[in-house]
Amino acid sequence: MSSSNTQPGAAARSGAAAGQHLVDHRRLGRDLELFTTSELVGAGLPLWLPKGSAVRDALAGYIVDLERRAGYAHVHTPALARPELYQRSGHLAHYRDDMFAPVGSGNEELVLRPMSCPHHALVFAARGRSWRELPLRIAELATLYRDERSGVVGGLSRVRAMTLNDGHIFCAPEQLSDEIAAAVDLIENAYAVLGITEYGYRLSLRGEGGKYVPDDSMWERAESQLREVLDRRGATYEQAQGEAAFYGPKLDVQVQDHRGREETLSTVQVDFHLPVALGLHYAGRDGVAATPVVVHRGVVSTMERMVAHLIEIHAGAFPVWLAPVQVAVLPVAEEHDRYARGVARHLLSAGLRAEVDAGERTVAARVRTAVASKVPYVAVVGDRETRDGLFGLRLRDGRRWGPSDVSALTALVARVAGDRSAGLLPDEVSASARVVKR
Ligand code: TSB
Ligand code: ZN
Numbered sequence: 192m193s194s195s196n197t198q199p200g201a202a203a204r205s206g207a208a209a210g211q212h213l214v215d216h217r218r219l220g221r222d223l224e225l226f227t228t229s230e231l232v233g234a235g236l237p238l239w240l241p242k243g244s245a246v247r248d249a250l251a252g253y254i255v256d257l258e259r260r261a262g263y264a265h266v267h268t269p270a271l272a273r274p275e276l277y278q279r280s281g282h283l284a285h286y287r288d289d290m291f292a293p294v295g296s297g298n299e300e301l302v303l304r305p306m307s308c309p310h311h312a313l314v315f316a317a318r319g320r321s322w323r324e325l326p327l328r329i330a331e332l333a334t335l336y337r338d339e340r341s342g343v344v345g346g347l348s349r350v351r352a353m354t355l356n357d358g359h360i361f362c363a364p365e366q367l368s369d370e371i372a373a374a375v376d377l378i379e380n381a382y383a384v385l386g387i388t389e390y391g392y393r394l395s396l397r398g399e400g401g402k403y404v405p406d407d408s409m410w411e412r413a414e415s416q417l418r419e420v421l422d423r424r425g426a427t428y429e430q431a432q433g434e435a436a437f438y439g440p441k442l443d444v445q446v447q448d449h450r451g452r453e454e455t456l457s458t459v460q461v462d463f464h465l466p467v468a469l470g471l472h473y474a475g476r477d478g479v480a481a482t483p484v485v486v487h488r489g490v491v492s493t494m495e496r497m498v499a500h501l502i503e504i505h506a507g508a509f510p511v512w513l514a515p516v517q518v519a520v521l522p523v524a525e526e527h528d529r530y531a532r533g534v535a536r537h538l539l540s541a542g543l544r545a546e547v548d549a550g551e552r553t554v555a556a557r558v559r560t561a562v563a564s565k566v567p568y569v570a571v572v573g574d575r576e577t578r579d580g581l582f583g584l585r586l587r588d589g590r591r592w593g594p595s596d597v598s599a600l601t602a603l604v605a606r607v608a609g610d611r612s613a614g615l616l617p618d619e620v621s622a623s624a625r626v627v628k629r
Contacts, residue, residue, distance in 0.1 A: 215346075216448075225239070226238060235350045236351055257490075265331060266311070266331050267331065272301065289338055290302060290338060309469065312485070316470075325366060330356075353494070357488075371417065375420065385491070389504075391429065395434035399433070448503060454496070459486065462486070466484065508565040514544070517604060517608060521554055523572065531549065533597075534572065542605070543605060554571055568585070568587070570583070584604075603616070
């Protein structure tokens with residue numbers, strides 16, 4: 192696997208060799224109360240706790256906003272469909288092993304979808320389309336179900352019910368390479384904001400056997416389009432036979448987990464098959480009906496796999512905008528509770544995530560808990576703070592900022608979160624003398 196290989200000729204080196212020591216997200220997920228599992232629910236079916244859900248919702252909000260700005264239209268489609276849809280799309284012939292058995296409802300059978308592409312194709316086909324509407328970019332945070340073997344599921348990274356940051360671009364053949372490149376740009380932008388620096392590209396090609404739709408010329412065209420985009424960027428990439436989707440080759444973004452095992456995070460896939468299988472058409476410039484090409488892409492993967500990876504690379508110390516609790520407010524004694532709650536309410540009403548820890552334990556013990564939970568900012572309020580209305584923040588990295596009034600502190604945290612900055616203080620504040628090392 193190569194590292195940050197957007198640079199031409201970047202040396203192939205593994206994330207582990209580059210010095211990344213990742214922590215098992217399952218352990219951190221439990222310790223930080225992000226998610227849990229229950230035998231009563233089943234293997235590969237994690238329950239997101241409030242703190243994990245806060246991280247996930249921040250991620251989802253970010254990616255939906257990024258897509259909207261990139262010209263995507265978001266839809267909502269059901270996680271069920273009649274088997275006939277998956278018969279026609281080819282999933283039942285080529286992807287059945289990964290699908291749950293149909294569920295009955297009276298005398299009608301329905302399948303839990305393993306992918307949302309057929310549904311999005313029907314969004315395309317909701318009415319006649321013209322070449323003027325292309326590329327039509329349809330996106331959804333799509334809930335999918337895959338019957339992964341219970342032996343291979345674990346934590347959040349491989350699950351059986353998942354929500355994919357999914358999107359399908361319906362375009363004319365001559366728009367294909369620009370759309371692939373734009374999807375790769377979105378991935379690189381998102382990785383920069385999420386703090387993902389160790390990754391490599393993989394061109395996933397078909398292998399032997401009947402897993403793949405036949406039609407050699409289609410596979411060759413799709414593969415050469417992906418190669419052209421990678422080459423144009425000067426990116427290095429690995430190739431893997433037998434890792435394609437059944438409908439076409441993929442440009443996969445590979446990362447490593449805490450065990451050094453490689454997994455696919457983002458993906459961009461070229462598909463000439465689905466539009467034919469579902470009879471998609473648009474009126475071409477010359478008035479003649481033409482068949483679109485589909486680009487399938489997942490920018491930040493499934494919420495499950497991406498949050499697992501973010502937990503591991505940040506060791507639970509998420510950037511402020513993703514942190515489940517952004518500010519912990521600790522009253523020194525009972526008489527400071529009211530004031531502390533007012534501070535938290537002020538932060539909450541500014542859209543921030545704040546929590547009051549007014550437990551029995553000493554302030555020092557509660558500070559230690561907040562630090563162990565990787566909370567970016569801790570505000571301790573005692574006599575002086577309550578009297579003057581001025582207080583300081585202890586930063587996760589050991590620095591301090593303040594004292595200042597609640598409005599200024601709220602504005603500071605809101606700005607760091609709103610900018611989705613990697614750091615804990617805006618640059619010009621960070622440089623100021625009011626920041627002292629502990
Ligand atoms: C991108 N039809 C395409 C879609 O339009 C698709 O479903 N591709 S996929 O099968 O490759 O899945 C997309 C991404 O979902 C993968 O790259 C991977 O990051 C993630 N994913 C796949 N299976 C699981 C799983 N069992 N648990 C968590 N995430 C998964
Ligand atoms: Zn798809």
